[in-house]
Amino acid sequence: MKKVVLSLSSLMLAAGLAGCGNDSSSGTSGETKEGSSNEEITLRVAWWGGQPRHDYTMKVIEMYEKEHPNVNIEAEFANWDDYWKKLAPMAAANQLPDIIQMDTAYLSQYGEKGQLEDLTPYTKDGTINVENIDETTLKGGNIGDKMYGFNMGSNVLSVITNDDMLKQAGVELNSENWTWDDFEKAAIDVQKATGKYGTNPMNPPDVFFPYYLRTQGERFYKEDGTGLAYKDDQLFVDFFERQVRLIKAEAFPTPDVSAQVKGLEDDFIVKGNAAMTWNYSNQYLGFAQLTDAPLTLNLPPEQAENKALFLRPSMFFSVPKSSQHKEEAAKFIDFFTNDVEANKLIKGDRGVPVSSEIIDALKPELTEDELKIFEYVESASETASPADPPDPLGSAEVMKALKDISDQILFEKISPEEGAKKFRKQADEILSRNA
Amino acid sequence: MKLRPAGENLAGYAFISPFIIGFLAFTIIPMIVSLYLSFTSYDLFSAPQWVGLANYVEMFTGDEKYWTTIKVTFTYVLAGVPLRLTFALIVAMLLNRASRMVGVYRTLFYLPSIIGGSVAVAIMWRNIFGNEGTINQILFFMGIDQKIYWYQEPTSALWTLILLSVWQFGSSMLIFLAGLKNISPEYYEAASVDGANPFQKFFKITLPLLSPIIFFNLVMQTISAFMTFTPAYIISKGEGGPLDGTLLYSLYLFQKAFNFFQMGYASAMAWVMLLIVGLLTLILFKTSKYWVHYESKEG
């Protein structure tokens, strides 16, 4: 019986895994090979996002179709949650679209498991023009020497402040060289003066704890992803003890309060409930649109000494191995990256563009708030060091473990010391599978 | 009662043939595949690898969270299902009368159930139980300056989910209503002639005659409560927090399958769930002959 079941099910899976590509419903003209540019082809392009992104991306696609009359593009978009639900079965059935928007969190899962094409050859032969892209930025989507994702833009960590509230509390930030202690004191001062939170909750911890480690000259994951890089658990303890102190001073929201935030619209900084907020630079635009309070983008504490800041790839475009039109897909990525008119629509929505030429061309077109983000990323890149490699396999589990333990610490169910040990044990267990 | 058994077989299969075809075409193979996968390590992208009972062993001996999720799920089912059904039955009785307004009432009471799993309901619910939410405002208005932090403790957070399921009692109510309508008024008339009071009528007529429907609701609500996913997912943003307080079984299973790409483990979890739910259903069916009364014995 077991044998029958076994062979039946492996047959099923094999059927799924082996070339369904041809009966793809997208109407790809099966036999078409790459290259000859006059043949009618259909490219499927998939991305996640909200309404503005869907709207302008469709316009960019129309521009592309006008320039390449033989290419018909089918757009497939959804919001973040639904997007990943869609993608997994597609991958299992060899039905991935020709171009997929990819996130660092999933890049190694899809890349290392043989789903994605190495794009390096296309950057070498000029199909994707990379002349104006900085080497480190370009390699943001590399795993080893394989480019599984083409970097679409950069974000940088920042502390966005509500200057009215800071003034009220008499806090003056010297964001060039402030320390973690300065940050803590500022948060408590704000709480005392205004009764509001000093800062937002630095959530999720998998973004901010690694940054803290970088300020101490340490890293979160080992380069090869087989374990945690930092050795000293005291770093973990220090990071979370500060948060516990802030919570006791009511200057930092407990996890249940932050879980109640439903969107940008009721974020702490937007509602005037916190004077400082830790975020990636791209979120500044949303905040600025939603609140009248004067906001500033500040470099986070202690970034200078150990070159802690880095340019984080906002997202990638990837081309799956199963695609029948890899070269055409690469051409589309080139257009998206290097076409000035297209980028006048895209602006900073997918992070600050990677091409310096595009950045220069866009600057006159930007609103004041958009320009602030571009300038912030520019100034940060001067002191930044290379970003950590994309998250290793199993990172989703590690991130969840860190979040769980962080919650337990902040709800004061366990001490930071216990948390540090617990986290190391769990993370090592998960990551050791990569060895 | 059994006439022409040969013809009976043919007729029986003719009537249920749509089910059998659909079952063979769309259901049985995926079920077998998932059973097979439960004995493998499968990350969706590379070929599954046979690991024997490892997933099951890990589940019962190595995975702390697994027991948390079992506890959470059983609390949710054992508290939620009886509350919801009682509530649904009371409202159904209330609406089971001839009045011009009744159609409107029925719609009003059903409304909460049709905004079901939408994003809107998650937002509302967090709004009602939030620290600055409606409930705390009402408390404040009543002079109680003591806020309830629903989402700070795992238990109270789970109760917001249970309350949500009770609030959406519409589907069970509707089925009760349909059942109540099928009870012939003559029974009640006869009972009135005998001088029965409303309580006697309820226990001697309504409950026995409604028992097949109560049985149905109990079975189906239990099954679906064990499978509940959407409310927990949208209200806790897929996390199951705080401190895993709302980590329902399906939610954990989903995390394993699609966030952590451990489809083998998830499949094993699914089959354990099937055994648990199957066993409970079997018990319900076995006990049903003591309390469920059908008008017609099996034909």
Place this chain on the structure above:
Amino acid sequence: MKALQETPQAEPRQLRIDKPKFNWKKWLYHLVTGAFALLMLYPILWLLMSSFKESSQVFVTAHSLIPDPFIISNYAQGWEGIAGQSFGTFIKNSLIIVGFSTIGAVISSSLIAYGFARISFKGKAFWFACMMVSMMLPHEVVMIPQYIIFAKIGWLNSFLPIIVPQFFGHAFFIFLMVQFIRNIPIELDEAARIDGCGRFGIFYKVILPLIVPAMATAAIFSFYWKWEDLINPVLYLNSPEKYPVSLALKLFLDSETASNWGAMFAMSVVSLLPVVLIFFLFQRYIVEGISTSGLK
């Protein structure tokens, strides 16, 4: 004391209407039921009122039901839809999917239910168990193999994987109707058989009219479940012009940028209308069950 005062007041009425205490009870009934309904409805009202608020105000003024300013532009904006697809398209898609699914599910389920409830045949218990078990396996683990099957048949990016399975019966409805049929006295079948009805004749002429309430219930559920179904459209529909309402509503939202909450709420309200309408129409059949089933 109160009761004493009220009784004499009720007396004169009794003389006029000739139904002692009836009105008093009736008013109490409406008071209790109505108040209760309103309590249940608060969240719905919140949804409705939020659809008249500006997107940025929805959460800032979450505690207040009254929109200030009161705007209706959310509806116009939402109806324009997303990335060139009007919201009308999404509603049309939903109606097609839901319409066919509901018809398929109700008809096939009633046939199957009759087979299970009234005919004794070999292997019945087995198939019934199969049906129950098929409901107990979480969808997450059968979804990938199912997806591969539909990919093999070439049904991806069409409504077929969502609609067609409904024509093979829906376990919930089958079981529901089985329970209703088993509550119908067998004597009716036998009377019909004596009159010369065959199996199908009994089903069509005797059973079907008697399970109208159950069928109406199934229709209401099927309509609503398919209307809000998200996972199947997410899996099987790729092109935005084929998206149903449930999927489209989520396109308004994004966690990284400002979301169009106003439009989302407005279109949520619009998308509730067909479901409410269907409910209101079909619930009457549940009521009318009383006259037909009274014929025992």
